[in-house]
Amino acid sequence: MTRNQILGLCIAASFFLHMWGLDLDWRMDDPAGGDEMIIPADFAIAADVPAGDGMALEQAVDTGSEHSADSAARRLLRQARRRYFQQVREAVERRKFQAGGDLSGLIGNVLYSFSIRDDDTFADVRIRRSSGDPALDRAAGNAILAASGRVKRPDILKGQRFNLSVAVKYQYNL
Numbered sequence: 228m229t230r231n232q233i234l235g236l237c238i239a240a241s242f243f244l245h246m247w248g249l250d251l252d253w254r255m256d257d258p259a260g261g262d263e264m265i266i267p268a269d270f271a272i273a274a275d276v277p278a279g280d281g282m283a284l285e286q287a288v289d290t291g292s293e294h295s296a297d298s299a300a301r302r303l304l305r306q307a308r309r310r311y312f313q314q315v316r317e318a319v320e321r322r323k324f325q326a327g328g329d330l331s332g333l334i335g336n337v338l339y340s341f342s343i344r345d346d347d348t349f350a351d352v353r354i355r356r357s358s359g360d361p362a363l364d365r366a367a368g369n370a371i372l373a374a375s376g377r378v379k380r381p382d383i384l385k386g387q388r389f390n391l392s393v394a395v396k397y398q399y400n401l
Contacts, residue, residue, distance in 0.1 A: 303383060323397070330366050341391055352371055
């Protein structure tokens, strides 16, 4: 085969592979239960919703006729959680340099875990992975404590307690 024939064959193969790839259904299914929320930003938040009463939306029985209403309710619940966790992240982010002193030289990240009570305050705040810098660890802990109770949850999430893991990152005063 000549170079032109090989090039033509490669172009044709590429065309057919691209068309085949575009024809596939690339949507990802939502994880069952939605127990983990991953936010690719300055924070990694994982939410554990404790198994509560048997009538919770996540535990509803599919009867067929209520399938679309049930999936719509779960979607609304998932969206409400996502927005609420984003607001908690933003509240901590706004307060991470308010600990006092010069924090502009801090570089690193620390992983904290805490619970959000029914009254939107944080409890059981503890370090899961230290940054190695006590000042950075302290500043991140103070930011989480300062954000406690500042974000009000939507009515759809009332009565739920969440356990979160939050990575607070410091990088040249960003």
